[in-house]
Amino acid sequence: RHYERVHLHTAKRFSSLPFAPFPRDYPRYVPRDLFVDYLDAYAQRFDLRPRFGETVRAITRRGRSWLVDTTTGPLHASNVVIASGNNAEPLMPGFAGADTFKGRKLHSADYRNAMPFAGQPVLIVGMGNTGAEIALDLVEGGARPTISVRGGVHIVPRELLGVPIQMIGMAARLMPQRINDALFPIILDLALGRLEKYGLKRPKQGMLQQISEASRIPTIDIGTVSKIREGAIKIVPDIAEITEQGARFADGRHGEFDAIIFATGFRPGYAKLLEPGVQPERSGVNARASE
Structure with missing residues (x-):
């Protein structure tokens, strides 16, 4: 699946x-x-x-x-x-107006490949690992993806200097969490650049604090960030409501889309x-x- x-x-x-x-x-x-x-x-x-x-x-x-x-x-x-x-079970959020949308709606669990969306504007809701990778798949398949990001998101490269980020994270646990959460933003800005100007903000919680307290792992970038920098993938804030033709966002903007993919996670x-x-x-x- x-x-x-x-x-x-x-x-x-x-x-x-x-x-x-x-x-x-x-x-x-x-x-x-x-x-x-x-x-x-x-x-x-x-x-x-x-x-x-x-x-x-x-x-x-x-x-x-x-x-x-x-x-x-x-x-x-x-x-x-x-x-x-x-x-185990797809989690679908209850946005106002969702039933009025005339395009295609699906959860990320039902997404297979970009072929049905080629040439279309597509809204992806959520930028966890699944949402980020689906956006990359869509842009590589000829679609025009936009990602709606509700709050802050921690993004890390898959590797730093050829070393898997997983191994770096394991080694970092040997140091106090507050030191890690202070150092990682500096290191990641050097690796990925400052992403705030593209609409991607970090959460108030540090990355390791978020992992330990909320079991939320960071988004591991495998190419999505470079497409965002190029403008091939757009970033918008949280959805205020879904309309017949697309969605209105928290900043008042409205976007028209042929499909909405909810990469909004799962529940046990x-x-x-x-x-x-x-x-x-x-x-x-x-x-x-x-x-």
Whole structure:
């Protein structure tokens, strides 16, 4: 369900599954198709048997075991691991006027490639990693993308002096957070330039503070920033309302678009599967589930 050009933004050295590093001939940042090949090989090696196209409807306690109700029938298990992550269900914001828009609306989960949007003005809502990469994909595919950014955004290059930013971030954790949050803006301005003049402001929270307190990772740039500098990708503020032909923004401007892509994130979907009392706490653990 991911768009076709997606690559891991983290280096393969730190992104493999247990007991099976990525093949040596894989690039540092693994593309979608090779990652699928890797998962298939992993499942075969460890005799994992995924059941595709099967939806779990409910998970309930049955004495000391669990009953998993699926679309193809019940399953019984001593233990259940819900590994759907935080990105299970697309999150669609409720903008005023959204129902009046006459163009195409879709969530980033439904975006595949730029082909259907070639030559069209397209609004992307949100500039996380997905929104930034979709905007780049669109401009490379002949579309005219504009990104709506609600607040500040931390943007980092994928590499600094040939070193993956992930490794730099890991090393930076050895220093006090306040020092890192003071130094990183200076380093990033040298690497990417001052982006405020393009409409991209940093949040008040420091980058590492935002990661630790809000679990929000920075946007890892793989070419979007250069397209913004060129003027090929436009930046606008938050949406005030959606209109029949496009959107009106917080600064009063109005833009006309043929499509709006909501790169507005996801939410966990596991809570609805579990009966009250065993839903996990914020930490992901509920001690009562094992009672």
